Amino acid sequence: MALDVRESIAQITRREVEAYAGGCANCRLMRIADDERQIYVVIAIPDDKAMRPTWTTVCARVVGGYIVIEEDTYIDKPLVDALMVNAGIPRDRIILAYKGETLPAETSSSIS
16 A cells, blocks of 8 residues: 655755756856755855855745745746646745745744
C-alpha cells in the first residue's frame, strides 16, 4: 500500500528555490536555507568581484501558509511560475513582495 506523503509548503519552497542554484556564466549560484525560519535564498557569487559584488538572485520565505517572494531576478523562469507549474501552488498563496504585494492583514498582524 502506497503512503500519501505530502510535502509541506516550506519543503516545496525550498525545493523550488534550490533548483536555481548551480553554475552560470561568470558566477556561481549558491543556495542558503534556514529551515527553522523557513527562508530560502540563492546568491550569485561572481568570478570577478571587481565587476560586481555578490547579489541575491532568489529569496523566498514561508509565512502563515503563504510563500513570500522577496527577490527574484530571473526573467526567463520566475519563481512564481515554478511554484505554480511545478508544485501546483495557487497564485493567491504567493506574495510578490518585490513587486509591492503584501500579506493579508490577518496574516501579517499575527507575525512578529
